[in-house]
Amino acid sequence: xxxxxxxxxxxxxxxxxxxxxxxxxxxxxxxxxxxxxxxxxxxxxxxxxxxxxxxxxxxxxxxxxxxxxxxxxxxxxxxxxxxxxxxxxxxxxxxxxxxxxxxxxxxxxxxxxxxxxxxxxxxxxxxxxxxxxxxxxxxxxxxxxxxxxxxxxxxxxxxxxxxxxxxxxxxxxxxxxxxxxxxxxxxxxxxxxxxxxxxxxxxxxxxxxxxxxxxxxxxxxxxxxxxxxxxxxxxxxxxxxxxxxxxxxxxxxxxxxxxxxxxxxxxxxxxxxxxxxxxxxxxxxxxxxxxxxxxxxxxxxxxxxxxxxxxxxxxxxxxxxxxxxxxxxxxxxxxxxxxxxxxxxxxxxxxxxxxxxxxxxxxxxxxxxxxxxxxxxxxxxxxxxxxxxxxxxxxxxxxxxxxxxxxxxxxxxxxxxxxxxxxxxxxxxxxxxxxxx
Numbered sequence: 001x002x003x004x005x006x007x008x009x010x011x012x013x014x015x016x017x018x019x020x021x022x023x024x025x026x027x028x029x030x031x032x033x034x035x036x037x038x039x040x041x042x043x044x045x046x047x048x049x050x051x052x053x054x055x056x057x058x059x060x061x062x063x064x065x066x067x068x069x070x071x072x073x074x075x076x077x078x079x080x081x082x083x084x085x086x087x088x089x090x091x092x093x094x095x096x097x098x099x100x101x102x103x104x105x106x107x108x109x110x111x112x113x114x115x116x117x118x119x120x121x122x123x124x125x126x127x128x129x130x131x132x133x134x135x136x137x138x139x140x141x142x143x144x145x146x147x148x149x150x151x152x153x154x155x156x157x158x159x160x161x162x163x164x165x166x167x168x169x170x171x172x173x174x175x176x177x178x179x180x181x182x183x184x185x186x187x188x189x190x191x192x193x194x195x196x197x198x199x200x201x202x203x204x205x206x207x208x209x210x211x212x213x214x215x216x217x218x219x220x221x222x223x224x225x226x227x228x229x230x231x232x233x234x235x236x237x238x239x240x241x242x243x244x245x246x247x248x249x250x251x252x253x254x255x256x257x258x259x260x261x262x263x264x265x266x267x268x269x270x271x272x273x274x275x276x277x278x279x280x281x282x283x284x285x286x287x288x289x290x291x292x293x294x295x296x297x298x299x300x301x302x303x304x305x306x307x308x309x310x311x312x313x314x315x316x317x318x319x320x321x322x323x324x325x326x327x328x329x330x331x332x333x334x335x336x337x338x339x340x341x342x343x344x345x346x347x348x349x350x351x352x353x354x355x356x357x358x359x360x361x362x363x364x365x366x367x368x369x370x371x372x373x374x375x376x377x378x379x380x381x382x383x384x385x386x387x388x389x390x391x392x393x394x395x396x397x398x399x400x401x402x403x404x405x406x407x408x409x410x411x412x413x414x415x416x417x418x419x420x421x422x423x424x425x426x427x428x429x430x431x432x433x434x435x436x437x
Contacts, residue, residue, distance in 0.1 A: 011038050011081040012074050013048035014062060020054055024308045024315075025272055027085075033272070034085045034109060041116050046077045060099055061092040067099045074104060084108045087275065090141045110137060110275040117278070125196045132189040133278045135182050142178055200287070205402060212253070213378055213423075214263045216289045218317070219298035220309035221269030224333040226250075228298060228361040229266045232371070251288075256375040265292070272312045279320050289321055293423060294377055295328045296370075299349075301358070302337035307345055325425040327377055329355045331370065336360040385427070386419045386436035388412075393433075400430060 013034055017027040025033065027050055035045045051066045060067050061084060074082060082100060084092075088108040096106045114137060117130045217225040233252035251265040265288045279286070289295065297313060299306055310330070317323050330353045337360075350356045357373055359366030385404070389397050397416060400406075404420035411417075417435075427434070 008042055008044040009080045010046045010078060011043040011083055012070065012077065012079045013038070013045060013083050013085065014070060015048065015050045015085045016056065016062060017050065017052040018055065019052065023272060024311050025305055029305050029308075030085055030272065034083060034112075037109070037112050037116060038081075038083060041112055041119070043081055043083075046079060047073055049073065056086075056092070059091070059095045061086075061088060061096060064099075067096070071100050074100065080105060082106045083112055086273065093141065109273055110278075113271070113275060113278065125193075125200075128189055128193050128196065132186060132193060133275065135186050135189065137275070139179065139182050139186070142175060142182070197287075212261050212263055213293035214251075214265055214288070214291055215294045215296060215374055216265045216267055216292035217296050217298055218267055218289055218313060219269060219331075220300065220313055221271050223269065223298040223300045223309070224361050225266050225269065225298045228296075228331070228333065228359075229264060231361045231364060231367060232264055254371075256371055256378075258375050258379070260375060260378060262293075262374070262378070270313050270316050272308075274316070276320075279316075286321055289317075290323055290326075292323075292326055293381060294374055295323065295326055296331050296374070297328050298331045298333050300334050301332040301345075302334040302339065307349075310349075327355065327381070329357055329370070329373055329377065332356065332358045333361055336363050336365065381423045381425070382421045383424060383427070383437055384419065385422045385430070385434055386417060387430050387433040388415045388417055388435050389430075389433050390415045396430070396433065403429075 013031050015027045015031040015034070023030060031048055031050070035048075038045050049062075049066060049070050051062050053063070057063050062070070070082065073079070080103070082096070082104055084096075084106070086108060087110045088096070088106070093106050093108070097104060100106065114130065114134050117126075118134065121127045121130045217229060219225050229250060229252060233254050251263050253261060253263055255261055267286065267288055295317075297310070299310055303309060317328075330349060332349065335358045350358075355373065355377070357366060357370045359370055361367070382405075384407075387400060389400065391397075391414070397418070400418055400420070400422075403426045404418075404422040406418055406420040408419045409416060419436075422430075427437075
């Protein structure tokens with residue numbers, strides 16, 4: 001449920017249904033999600049407009065008639081923000097602001113998500129990643145911030161004069177200066193994030209040597225990942241009924257019934273139309289997913305668009321992250337809240353997905369069965385392997401230590417014999433060195 005703060009700045013939403021490339025969610029569902037994002041950002045949505053198009057208008061994204069309709073609505077409702085449910089080009093944003101009025105701030109879904117991420121990033125790593133994404137988003141849009149100087153410089157031309165280099169110079173110089181400054185900031189942030197990534201990589205190396213497997217929680221935003229982490233590990237992760245309530249990764253150690261220790265890692269929630277530069281900026285965080293032995297794909301089974309949410313997450317896992325071969329358990333959360341009309345969907349998911357667990361993290365239902373399923377899956381993945389690796393193959397030796405739980409080593413004259421528990425997904429890397437499985 002979207003909360004209403006009538007004292008908050010007013011926002012008006014614009015949704016476009018592109019016939020040529022429809023999204024996974026229908027336009028109404030997508031706009032409802034956008035209203036939740038606006039609410040999370042502290043805005044009060046007072047209206048919305050929808051237009052079906054074959055392709056966006058080259059100037060204002062929506063057609064001129066719809067622009068005039070929106071202008072009348074925002075004037076009547078005293079709107080301050082207009083939010084478009086797609087990523088706008090710099091030109092679209094500039095022309096829409098011209099058409100809707102100087103006092104109207106036009107933003108797109110990407111800018112709104114970046115604003116929410118900036119407000120919710122609590123660790124240094126998260127703040128750096130969001131700041132980088134913001135600067136990369138702003139860089140191609142700098143021109144619109146200096147249009148007032150361009151108008152001043154072009155005044156002579158507008159009156160029939162040539163304008164001249166002397167008049168145009170200040171605006172262009174300021175723009176070039178800003179571009180250079182932002183370029184330098186982007187370079188600095190990338191170096192800082194790389195340092196953070198290297199630090200996290202050292203931690204991962206220590207974790208690999210310990211042989212403790214990682215179970216990563218993934219899913220659509222607000223699916224209940226943090227609630228599940230709290231329930232499994234008695235952690236104190238912030239939980240709220242908001243989109244992107246938590247951003248920064250949290251990892252907790254738990255012990256399964258077999259005595260096996262695992263690290264459970266919460267990750268940033270996914271959402272449809274998640275900006276690609278944001279995915280790139282959060283690469284260091286998302287590497288936790290790629291390092292996992294098991295993925296728990298958490299789904300809000302009570303949501304009317306649960307199936308579409310599953311598709312969004314699966315598409316991102318397949319196309320944006322390297323997780324092929326990592327087993328996935330589909331965890332249907334909030335089962336106690338699922339309305340009657342979604343029961344058929346739940347039944348279908350149980351049939352179509354090989355590994356499904358139905359739980360309620362908040363009520364504690366189904367958690368024991370979920371942990372047993374994780375324990376069983378981890379045991380099935382591991383095999384005891386003995387390899388003979390020549391000393392000259394030092395990288396291969398190091399790699400075996402990284403990805404296995406070494407039980408024993410014997411040094412021979414020409415090679416080292418290593419025996420360890422190895423995840424099956426890594427077995428092909430040591431083809432030619434395995435002497436016993």
